Amino acid sequence: MAPGEEKSLGGSKKRKRESFSTAKGGGGPKSKGATKPHMKGSEKPLKRASEKSIKPGHGAAAADVGGEKKKKKEPKTPRERRLAAKEMSESRKRKRKPNYDLERDLALLWEKMRCYNISKEERSKFVTQALQKMNGKFLEIAGSHVSARVLQTCIKYCSQSERDSIFDALRPHFLTLIRKKYAVHLVKKLLDTATKKQLEWFISSLHGHVASLLRHTVGSAVVEHVFHLANGCQKQSLLMEMYSTELQLFKDLTVANTGRLVDIISKLGLQKSSVLQHMTLTIQPLLEKGIVDYSIVHTALIEYFTIADKSSATDVIQQLIPLLVQRSSVSDESEPLTAPDLSKRNKSKKKRSAEPLLVRMMHSRDGLKLGILCIKHGTAKERKKIVKGMKGHIRKLAFDQYGSLLLICILSIVDDTKLVTKIVIQELQKMLKELVLDKNGRRLLLQLLHPQCPRYLSPDDLACLNYDVPSLALQGEESQECSDNKADTSNHNKSAEGCEKTTQLPVGSKKDPSLRRHELLVDSELAESLFETCIANVGELLRSNFGKEVIYEVAVGGSEGVLQSLSDQTDALHEAIASLAAVPKTEESEEEHVLENFHSSRTIRKLILDSPNFAAALWKTALQGKCDIWAQGHSSKVIAAYLESSDPRVREVAKLELQPLVDRGTLKPPAAPHNKVAEKKRLMPEFEM
Template identity: 25%
Template sequence: MEKKKSRSIANSGKIKMQKKLVKSSDKKKKTLKKESMSVKDNIFKEKSLKFAEMDFEDIVAAEGDGEEQMEAKEMKESKRMKKEKPEKGTKRKSTEDPDKPNILQMSKKQRKDVRKQVKTNYELAQKSKKMWEVLRQEKCTKEKRQEILNELRELVSGKVLELVYAHDSVRVIQCCLKFGDESLRSDMFNEVKDHILNMSKCKYAKFFVKQMLRYGTKEQRNHIMSSFHGSVCKMVRHKEASEVIEMAYNNHANLKQRSALLEEFYGPSFAVFKKEGVESLNDIIEAEPEKKRQITEHMAKTLTSMVDKTVIKHTMIHKVLYDFFVHARPQLRSEMIESIREVVVQILHTHDGARVAMQCVWHGTAKDRKVIMKSFKTYVSKICREEYGHWVMLALLDSVDDTKLLSKIVLNEMMKCVGELCDNQYGRKVLLYLLCHRQQLHFHPHIITLLKKGDENATSKKDLNTRRQEVLEAVSKPLLKHVQSHARELVRNKQTCLLVTAIFQNAVGDKKLAMEAICNLASEDLVAIDRDSTNSLDKMHIVEHPAGHIVLKKLIQQDKETQNSDFSEMLVEKVGTEKIATWSTINRGAFILVCLLDCGSDSVKTNIKEAMTPMMKVLQKADFKGAQVLEDRLK
């Protein structure tokens, strides 16, 4: 027991000693912090005194120096201040010039003005900007504008190159190019024509090059295009220069100049030596087929390094990619698909980009197609509504064997925005392709020929008809439901009326509710309207409407093709014999009755003849063609 007590006393003593040591170390740390803070305050005061005594030129130079140089200068100045430390009780003599304003007392805007004044061409820029403010206004008269342009011409002569590199003065030069005559543009262009490439890479000077492409002469444009030779690949990667060369390629280059720009992607020799008569990669390969392998390998190496969202968006890259896919061997093509499959969604909005995306869909593996489809998430509606993007969607519908995955990623999102697709001409093409595939009634032969190129791809194994049937089953129910809920809008629209007939003809499943929605519109009373009045089409009965009567005729004719009179019988039942008889008083209504007599079942024909018995005298007096044809059918 005594041993235990002695041990506990010893342990308690150690604990007390440790606490004392911790307290003493904390006190030392606090004192050290106070000392370091006082030293920092002294250094800050010395720096502020030194900063107040500096000239404006020194301040501007100091702001332009790097961090390391500034630190070195501050260290030297602090050492000098310590050596010249005044004696106790005496004040430091101020070396500050009383005529100079104190920089520490200035606002941020005032300090900014001081920095500008030190720069070269400050007065010239200020004067030219005041003139530019008047020149750029729409209310400025031609005489006043010409007078200002003459003054600016004399003012900036010989200094154009210096002015185009500043964000404010380059606007003055741009305005001169826009409103000036050809001689003014030529004088300005001659001053800077040897610096076009460097100007294209500058954030502000690039606008001068763009304006010269827009307003310059043919010779000046040719000079700009030739300035790019040998640097195209570097310019495409450059943030600022890529805008200039993209504009030049799309808007101002002719076929020969475009070919010259694209040749630099084929190899180093093509960047230096330009051949006459070459308009495309096909011409080069036909003339020198032994270089095909070398060219495609160099293109693969160059393009792989450009797979970036900011670079691959350029149409020039899309054209080079398409040429590569056309001529590359399968192994290189597969490697390129793997590298660009995640950014395909960025390029399919252009003509060449869409064809590249189609090549990726056709020749990519199942994994490649899955990655491409996943990248389309939240963009399906936008892609379907694009002029060229919808081609890629049609290629997907033809190629993907895993229809469940296709339905989950693409078709479900597509069906959520059926209304948007119905209102768009390209969106309707996608819906019609789901329903009718490649019927020439809905698709141009050029599009059909383009899509047939992917039928023999090595990846797709499933039968085309089987795949189409599985896709059709996935979209039929949402399409029929959309017709049921939006029957009036769809039937009265010339653009969507054929889509409605295609849905009834090809969709699988129960169509009864959708048919009832159409028949309910037909059962409304036929009221005569003034055709010259506004919104007369909105008030027209479906039988009289230019698009509505086509839908009724097509649906009745489908009964004959399918040997099933479901729609005809439902139409006669919903409308009733009394209302159907009134249709004979208008030309289009009479033709619908003729269609019912030609295509309907025996019961439908009997009901029509019974309804028209009391209207025979009216038909004999009518002078329109439909009444005469109907009268002949009833006889």
């Protein structure tokens, strides 16, 4: 490049800079000192120069900017800076959120309407004001994090007419709202307060979308919520579209046909293979995502097992078992709470998220059946994983209706008694008194003392414990009879005996059931702790409706003499009951005497009939020479039990003192045991053909 060209280039650059400075308000080419502050980053000299160099009429835009800067003062104090920053953030929010002012007003009304110390009239006034502000914008508000909570509170406290108007406004958009993170809680609140017609319409609108919504993280919670609110027919309509393509496409088929899946297949003439394939495609994504803690999924899986072949049922069970020990990832959101309750909800939410899915599944009978199937058909290693995953949750399961049955299944099937003792039995020993007095907790102890007794377990409970997949059943017709939920009450004893036979050889277990009972009850020292608890609380347990059953089984030594090795503790318990019965009756005592109380008198009478050792101890300590006092009321049944005993030694001990009472008519003479059947036949009317 030539030297002249270099000079010309330099000159052109210089001229450009000069023109740039004049455009900013400079009067012409200045000295080099004017541009140095700008190059260093200092703006103050440049601003002063520009402000001085502006002339009236030299440019409208430059004059306006200068005028605005004169009006706005720079914030000097910290308070002014905070206010300026607040104004700037609010202006940005207004640009970003079109309903920012509305949300701010609604938040202020929300703080007023959700207070506890507010009258109903004032709250209804605030609710009406909020609904008037939201009128026409319900859909936009439903998806907002803050204003959706305001609308939920309004639905909770507003009138039925206002609630209906909100439902009608959101009615066309429900399928969209139930997939949104914040709007889903609003839909739940609307369903909780919906009328029968509104709930029926909502369930019908879900037809064709149930399977896809169950796979959705947010939408699945709404389907489960509706499933709990629905009646039997509505639940069946939600389930049926998961069975086959025809039921998913044609809505009339779901309304006309209800019942078990096997019955529906026979009524409609569906192909079993196609139904099985459709259900497999529906259930497989749910298992892959771990969505197995919903009642509707439990029911669908149980129906699937009724038609599944051996390989399909085994595959589903093998997929279920790893999920049982995983921590729950499904969030259990509820309506917005006040500040005092918010911390409690957060704590309970953390506890629920830390629970394994097996614990969360125990809120339905079908969930219990799935857990029992996994324990029955799992390998020894898989059972150990399941038991280890329950550590820390034994208390919750023990006092639960279905959780206690799951623990009974574990006590009856798992062969690793050392692991069960460490995880389950040691935890039960810490709360023995609570277990004995609890309706559900006592069943664990009674299962070890007297397994599968129909006095303590209902027919439905026995059916759950003996439930099995038809294609995986190995017991033949007896196990199918035990798993039948609709057994006649007239054949209740026969079915209970059949269940006892089948549970002696549980599926997948190799250890002798009597040996397992002895290791869990005696070797683990649970029986000794149980004796101590019964002796220390003998009066309370005898008078309790549930505790009397446990103390009776402990006092007689359990079924098949499982507590024979603890004869000293048994005698001590007999003496404790006899000593309590020997306490003289006084009118000043607040509690009823054990011989006159309804529950305790019948328990003592039963002990006299079934335990000769107890009968001898009670007679010697409490009743000998005092039968005249106890010959009336509930206590008379205790006295008469000595004459009804099948043991001749017991009858001979009390005969001399009780026979005069019988002769005087104070005591009713007992019928001979061998004459009871003949007496019943004599009293029955004869019918001639």
